[in-house]
Amino acid sequence: MAVTSRTQVGIVGAGPAGLLLSHLLSLHGIESVVIENRSRAYCEARQRAGLLEAGAVELLRSVGLGKRLDAEGMEHGGIYLQFEGERHHLDFRSLTGGRWVTIYAQTEIVKDVIAARLAAGAPIEFSASDVAVSQLTSDRPVLSYLDEAGTAHEVSCDVIAGCDGFHGICRPLVPGLSVYERIYPYAWLGILADAAPATDELIYSRHSDGFALYSMRSPEVSRLYLQVGPDEPLDQWPDERVWAELQKRFGIDGWSVGEGTITDKSVTAMRSFVAGPMRHGRLFLAGDAAHIVPPTGAKGLNLAFSDVVVLASALRAALLARSWELADAYSDTCLERVWRATHFSWWMTSMLHIAPGQDPFESQLQLAQLRYVTSSPAAALSLAENYSGYKPLRYEF
Numbered sequence: 001m002a003v004t005s006r007t008q009v010g011i012v013g014a015g016p017a018g019l020l021l022s023h024l025l026s027l028h029g030i031e032s033v034v035i036e037n038r039s040r041a042y043c044e045a046r047q048r049a050g051l052l053e054a055g056a057v058e059l060l061r062s063v064g065l066g067k068r069l070d071a072e073g074m075e076h077g078g079i080y081l082q083f084e085g086e087r088h089h090l091d092f093r094s095l096t097g098g099r100w101v102t103i104y105a106q107t108e109i110v111k112d113v114i115a116a117r118l119a120a121g122a123p124i125e126f127s128a129s130d131v132a133v134s135q136l137t138s139d140r141p142v143l144s145y146l147d148e149a150g151t152a153h154e155v156s157c158d159v160i161a162g163c164d165g166f167h168g169i170c171r172p173l174v175p176g177l178s179v180y181e182r183i184y185p186y187a188w189l190g191i192l193a194d195a196a197p198a199t200d201e202l203i204y205s206r207h208s209d210g211f212a213l214y215s216m217r218s219p220e221v222s223r224l225y226l227q228v229g230p231d232e233p234l235d236q237w238p239d240e241r242v243w244a245e246l247q248k249r250f251g252i253d254g255w256s257v258g259e260g261t262i263t264d265k266s267v268t269a270m271r272s273f274v275a276g277p278m279r280h281g282r283l284f285l286a287g288d289a290a291h292i293v294p295p296t297g298a299k300g301l302n303l304a305f306s307d308v309v310v311l312a313s314a315l316r317a318a319l320l321a322r323s324w325e326l327a328d329a330y331s332d333t334c335l336e337r338v339w340r341a342t343h344f345s346w347w348m349t350s351m352l353h354i355a356p357g358q359d360p361f362e363s364q365l366q367l368a369q370l371r372y373v374t375s376s377p378a379a380a381l382s383l384a385e386n387y388s389g390y391k392p393l394r395y396e397f
């Protein structure tokens with residue numbers, strides 16, 4: 001016999017989307033449980049991107065999650081675009097009238113929200129198995145799972161939020177889903193290194209050997225990426241080869257990448273993916289469960305946050321005021337922002353990467369576009385506006 005319990009919102013997945021949703025709901029007095037199939041340590045260590053739009057930073061501050069972010073986050077007022085051996089600065093602040101972004105790793109956000117939820121006594125069940133959701137078109141959907149000790153649980157909910165990422169169980173339960181997908185013929189090899197960044201802001205570099213990105217985590221830790229083949233075996237990339245390739249792809253006279261001990265190395269596939277509607281009955285999808293963008297535009301985390309902001313407001317209206325209008329509009333509201341970010345991420349990716357066997361016509365188009373965004377204030381403003389957050393997030397209590 002399963003242990004039965006009752007909550008208002010059953011949340012599948014303790015990534016940024018599920019955790020922040022649980023936190024936002026609690027501010028409205030709405031109860032939730034979060035069920036996660038990985039361990040807490042795994043969730044807190046998983047390396048992902050780390051760039052927040054100003055709207056996401058302001059959101060985290062306004063909901064009491066800004067303390068460490070303010071102390072350790074690094075505010076950047078622009079980026080560098082490098083191509084044909086030259087580096088160009090795009091100054092977002094002057095282009096957009098003051099917009100900026102913040103570097104703060106997703107791992108740190110996940111740690112901050114988990115700590116806040118657990119301190120508030122919220123239930124987060126890590127290391128669950130056999131997670132399933134059912135009765136989605138009734139007004140009491142059920143979230144079931146086995147806890148770490150193997151005990152079966154059934155949670156009766158008002159609503160279920162599928163925040164279980166790209167490989168989760170929730171998206172396949174939405175009937176009649178439309179799926180739009182593009183798989184890119186390359187991947188990113190990412191490293192974390194104990195090395196002071198040799199740049200004050202991120203460098204996006206297009207090189208004839210492939211794209212490279214210079215990012216950072218702190219004044220002592222660099223995060224760097226190299227475009228590699230889609231199924232690149234990591235053992236082909238000993239540390240010396242990684243550094244040599246980075247020095248080449250970022251090379252400009254009198255400057256070099258700061259090298260140090262590599263503490264993490266992994267390969268990430270590149271895909272664009274959008275699935276809709278993001279709702280079926282009482283099941284709502286949020287974050288990577290519904291959409292994936294390639295990391296070039298740094299939009300994945302920001303989109304996950306905007307989904308749960310929209311969802312928290314919709315659930316507040318539905319569960320506290322019995323008004324389902326916002327819930328009915330949820331999928332369309334989210335997908336509008338998702339498609340803008342999908343276009344921007346695809347555009348940045350296409351402009352900066354070298355496809356296998358790329359024809360010279362494509363290369364000339366990329367270079368023409370790069371020259372345009374680094375010389376025309378109108379084109380630069382369009383990039384800056386999208387990168388720093390077109391339609392800043394708004395969260396009202």
Ligand code: APR
Nearest residue numbers: 013014015016017036037131164165168287288300301304
């Ligand atoms: N049951 C319970 N939990 C699950 C299940 C399942 N069957 N399947 C997956 N999960 C968990 C994963 O282990 C993960 O912790 O759901 C969580 C989903 O988290 P993320 O993949 O981080 O997705 P999301 O919260 O939407 O955050 C999006 O992550 O991939 C990045 O770039 C993306 O920054 C963006 C962010």
Ligand code: PHB
Nearest residue numbers: 049050051215295296298
């Ligand atoms: C990162 O810091 O990991 C990062 C930053 C910007 C991107 C992608 C990744 O576009």
